[in-house]
Amino acid sequence: MMNFEEKTIRSKKIYNGRIINLQLDEVTLPNGKTSTREIIKHPGAVAIIAVTENNKIIFVKQYRKALEKELVEIPAGKLEEGESPEVTAIRELEEETGFTTDVLKYVTSFYTSPGFADEIIYLYETTNLKKLGEKKALDEDEFVELMELSITEAEKLMESEHIHDAKTAFAIQYIKSKGMK
Known part of the structure; x- marks a missing residue:
């Protein structure tokens, strides 16, 4: 061998x-x-599949300079030095969406581009969302628009390439495989 x-x-x-x-x-x-x-x-990142009580998934729309276009993605962010993926997931959920949770389920992790990068993304899911009294501040160079979409709506955005990144496509397929419509 x-x-x-x-x-x-x-x-x-x-x-x-x-x-x-x-x-x-x-x-x-x-x-x-x-x-x-x-x-x-890369220090690694987290992504969160946040499902509302009316079975919608929370997404954020933001401009991605590397692609020169807006994308619709699940909330995600970079691990800070010494921070566990779970802590990062809660922090990013709060900053990007204005929601928090006390029930975070680890789904999986995956490398984004193993041919040239060591970035790993830890994927979490939560269905126990709580609206924060006051939304946490985004990073000073971060601008996002919150969206709540059904699986069908998200799939349409995949077809039109508004959802066009691997972590979000994976998250949609994962939720769909669990029977969410």
């Missing part, structure tokens, strides 16, 4: 940013040859 591991010979940091870091790794390939790998290091 072949060992596919690539051994790092050296690693050079190219860029350290607020959200990501970029490094260039020189590696030894399984066949003994060398190559380079451009790798994005």
Whole structure:
């Protein structure tokens, strides 16, 4: 059985940013040859499937500069240093939606782009939403519009590519597989 591991010979940091870091790794390939790998290091993120008491899913609409367009997504955000995914999930839910919960169910985690990045997203679900008395502040560079959609409405937005990111598409399919309509 072949060992596919690539051994790092050296690693050079190219860029350290607020959200990501970029490094260039020189590696030894399984066949003994060398190559380079451009790798994005990311602290990880969470995403929350928030279902209201009338079986609507809470989404946020926001502009994504990398794509130069608005997307409709489930609430999500980056892990802060030393913060557990559960704490991040509650914080992001409160900041982006004005709701909180005391019942958070872990669904799964997945890598977003394992060919060049180590970002992992932890996905949670809650059906026990409570409106906050006062909405928490968003990050100063974050602007979102709250939306509550049925599965059917969300699927229509997938067809029109307004919902066009993997975490949200996965969340919709997950909820649909549980029998939600």
